[in-house]
Amino acid sequence: MGDRTDPAGGGIAVADYDVVIVGAGPVGALLARELGDDGTQVLVLEAGPAAGRTWAEYQANVEQYLGSDAKVPNSPYYTPQYAPSPNVLDIRKLKDGVPSDAGYFVQKGPLPFSSDYLRSQGGTMLHWLATCLRMVPNDFEQQSRYGKGVDWPISYDELRAHYARAEFELGVSANVEDQAYLGITFPEDYVFPMVRIPPSYLDQHIANTINGSTVPLDGGDAKLLVSSTPQARNSIPNPDYDGGKGYRPRGAHGAPYEGLRCEGNSSCIPICPVQAKYNPLKTWEQVGPNVEVRTQCVVSQVLHLGKAGPVQGLEYIDYTDGAPPSKPERVTADLYILAGGSIENAKLLLGSDVPNTYDHIGRHLMDHPYVIAWASMPENIGAFRGPSSTSGIEILRDGSFRSDRAAFRMEIDNWGWDFCTFAPYTDVEAAVHGNGNGKGLFGSALRDHLADTVPRQFRFGFLYEQLPSRGNRVEVDNRYLDALGLPRPVITYDVDTYTRAGMAASRSLWEKLFAVLGAEDHTKFSPTDPGYLTHDGKPYTYHGAGHNVGTHRMGDHPENSVVDSYQRCWEHENLYLVGCGSLPTIATSNPSLTMTALIFRTLESLRDDLGIR
Ligand SMILES: Cc1cc2nc3c(=O)[nH]c(=O)nc-3n(C[C@H](O)[C@H](O)[C@H](O)COP(=O)(O)OP(=O)(O)OC[C@H]3O[C@@H](n4cnc5c(N)ncnc54)[C@H](O)[C@@H]3O)c2cc1C
Numbered sequence: 001m002g003d004r005t006d007p008a009g010g011g012i013a014v015a016d017y018d019v020v021i022v023g024a025g026p027v028g029a030l031l032a033r034e035l036g037d038d039g040t041q042v043l044v045l046e047a048g049p050a051a052g053r054t055w056a057e058y059q060a061n062v063e064q065y066l067g068s069d070a071k072v073p074n075s076p077y078y079t080p081q082y083a084p085s086p087n088v089l090d091i092r093k094l095k096d097g098v099p100s101d102a103g104y105f106v107q108k109g110p111l112p113f114s115s116d117y118l119r120s121q122g123g124t125m126l127h128w129l130a131t132c133l134r135m136v137p138n139d140f141e142q143q144s145r146y147g148k149g150v151d152w153p154i155s156y157d158e159l160r161a162h163y164a165r166a167e168f169e170l171g172v173s174a175n176v177e178d179q180a181y182l183g184i185t186f187p188e189d190y191v192f193p194m195v196r197i198p199p200s201y202l203d204q205h206i207a208n209t210i211n212g213s214t215v216p217l218d219g220g221d222a223k224l225l226v227s228s229t230p231q232a233r234n235s236i237p238n239p240d241y242d243g244g245k246g247y248r249p250r251g252a253h254g255a256p257y258e259g260l261r262c263e264g265n266s267s268c269i270p271i272c273p274v275q276a277k278y279n280p281l282k283t284w285e286q287v288g289p290n291v292e293v294r295t296q297c298v299v300s301q302v303l304h305l306g307k308a309g310p311v312q313g314l315e316y317i318d319y320t321d322g323a324p325p326s327k328p329e330r331v332t333a334d335l336y337i338l339a340g341g342s343i344e345n346a347k348l349l350l351g352s353d354v355p356n357t358y359d360h361i362g363r364h365l366m367d368h369p370y371v372i373a374w375a376s377m378p379e380n381i382g383a384f385r386g387p388s389s390t391s392g393i394e395i396l397r398d399g400s401f402r403s404d405r406a407a408f409r410m411e412i413d414n415w416g417w418d419f420c421t422f423a424p425y426t427d428v429e430a431a432v433h434g435n436g437n438g439k440g441l442f443g444s445a446l447r448d449h450l451a452d453t454v455p456r457q458f459r460f461g462f463l464y465e466q467l468p469s470r471g472n473r474v475e476v477d478n479r480y481l482d483a484l485g486l487p488r489p490v491i492t493y494d495v496d497t498y499t500r501a502g503m504a505a506s507r508s509l510w511e512k513l514f515a516v517l518g519a520e521d522h523t524k525f526s527p528t529d530p531g532y533l534t535h536d537g538k539p540y541t542y543h544g545a546g547h548n549v550g551t552h553r554m555g556d557h558p559e560n561s562v563v564d565s566y567q568r569c570w571e572h573e574n575l576y577l578v579g580c581g582s583l584p585t586i587a588t589s590n591p592s593l594t595m596t597a598l599i600f601r602t603l604e605s606l607r608d609d610l611g612i613r
């Protein structure tokens with residue numbers, strides 16, 4: 001390891017690197033840093049550009065976001081000619097049964113897959129929200145307990161120490177008292193790296209009004225409780241962390257990795273102007289000299305022998321915008337790690353025609369369908385301040401009802417009606433131009449009107465679990481290629497009645513809560529919305545949550561999975577598929593904390609393979 005010359009002086013082929021990692025998102029960054037620090041020679045190939053790694057570049061991204069008409073997750077980031085990213089503005093329904101290929105994705109399912117991701121060094125976490133919930137223990141045993149989905153090959157207890165490590169790496173702000181529910185346990189002296197982000201004025205108002213009221217659940221009454229949400233966002237480092245040594249946010253030395261305290265700029269998705277939120281550029285800043293990163297290099301093929309056995313190498317295409325791309329180059333290593341995100345990992349494997357004996361690659365694609373209900377409070381509630389969400393209701397994430405319908409969690413959202421109606425811009429437009437209500441306001445009347453109405457806006461966001469279905473999948477098809485001639489992801493997606501029944505249960509909740517709060521319900525779902533669906537005659541519109549999960553799930557046997565519990569590919573012993581693609585079920589927590597915890601489990605296996613201990 002480390003010395004790549006042939007010790008025998010010739011004859012034996014020596015791999016170019018110890019490890020090649022495909023993708024420089026959060027998974028690639030953490031693995032590269034850890035393996036590089038071990039003395040391993042690592043090459044990272046990243047499809048997107050290295051943008052945002054200097055103060056000037058980061059500010060340019062902020063400026064691009066501020067100047068964008070549509071403030072969607074990818075709006076701050078540069079889209080290279082040869083590595084475009086999917087964009088939520090391109091999500092379309094099927095028309096007359098014809099697949100929609102409006103953007104990078106080709107959608108051929110009954111409903112559109114509505115999430116995006118970002119191909120850039122740093123990956124999709126450049127524009128994530130940073131909610132960092134642990135899964136609840138029963139999520140790991142969904143099949144045994146509720147007869148739905150599958151069991152994981154590992155338990156919560158096996159992952160508990162890795163969760164703590166992940167909370168350290170991402171710098172999670174939370175309090176144990178608020179997070180110990182539904183069987184989630186912590187060591188006796190555990191504290192999170194940073195104290196919880198304070199609940200917003202809206203959170204406090206809702207908690208004061210509804211805490212202790214009940215909803216029917218599992219044949220009894222469940223008491224509602226608003227809890228603060230754990231977030232990878234700088235608050236105040238906890239002085240009690242690490243046995244009283246305190247916590248120092250990692251990467252917090254010098255712009256643009258400064259990582260100031262969250263100051264409520266309210267643009268966490270898609271970019272935090274002061275880097276209060278964790279993003280993988282902070283980890284890239286910690287990567288040492290054993291790691292070489294090549295950006296604008298798209299891995300195009302996994303080379304194999306057409307049967308189970310070691311991967312032989314990778315091919316990648318180096319490109320510069322405006323110039324013809326290079327011919328594919330080849331690289332070899334002792335170990336290969338695909339860290340390209342669940343959809344790109346599956347696409348690369350399928351496009352390389354790797355052995356797929358049990359036909360699981362690309363299948364079981366999941367997301368959290370996300371339904372928003374919005375309303376207006378009778379009084380000013382301080383909308384548009386602070387991070388998007390600082391509290392939620394978590395107690396509905398588990399129960400025996402999961403035998404019949406999806407569990408969900410409910411976010412309380414601080415940014416008014418932004419995602420649902422494009423507020424406050426649409427409010428201004430309606431007030432100025434009139435929208436049939438005869439407004440046409442200007443001057444002080446306009447200011448008074450906006451000051452009266454906009455701060456009363458609030459919304460609830462519901463994230464539902466989705467069962468792994470073989471039909472929800474990523475495929476490749478030679479009719480749909482990108483500018484490099486590589487396959488684009490062809491996606492089939494649907495939302496089953498289990499999840500739709502969860503939506504119906506959430507409707508009862510939001511209607512009850514709006515009534516208790518004295519709020520005026522403004523929720524509207526239109527058949528023209530791409531994610532419009534109905535259940536029991538009632539309409540819903542779901543959006544994507546960006547939680548792209550499944551596609552190379554882990555299990556205890558090749559017959560039921562693509563990778564083992566260490567994310568090693570069953571069919572290729574020198575290939576690891578690491579990331580949310582390995583999650584066998586999605587349950588109700590945002591997936592990236594679990595994904596990060598799993599990285600530290602995978603490192604145990606990688607270090608064994610590399611002889612590091
Ligand atoms: C709007 C939004 C909000 C989110 N908020 C949250 C949240 O609050 N909490 C949470 O837990 N999760 C959240 N997520 C999800 C989170 O961002 C992802 O789970 C996480 O980024 C996945 O990490 P990854 O490294 O596996 O993939 P990515 O972050 O997608 O990175 C993969 C990288 O690999 C590169 N790559 C891919 N294929 C190739 C190839 N063939 N060759 C070379 N390079 C390649 C890509 O360019 C990319 O840079 C959110 C996602 C979105 C879209």
Ligand code: SF4
Nearest residue numbers: 262263265266268272
């Ligand atoms: S609220 Fe603002 S400062 Fe805080 S994380 Fe979000 S964007 Fe950054």
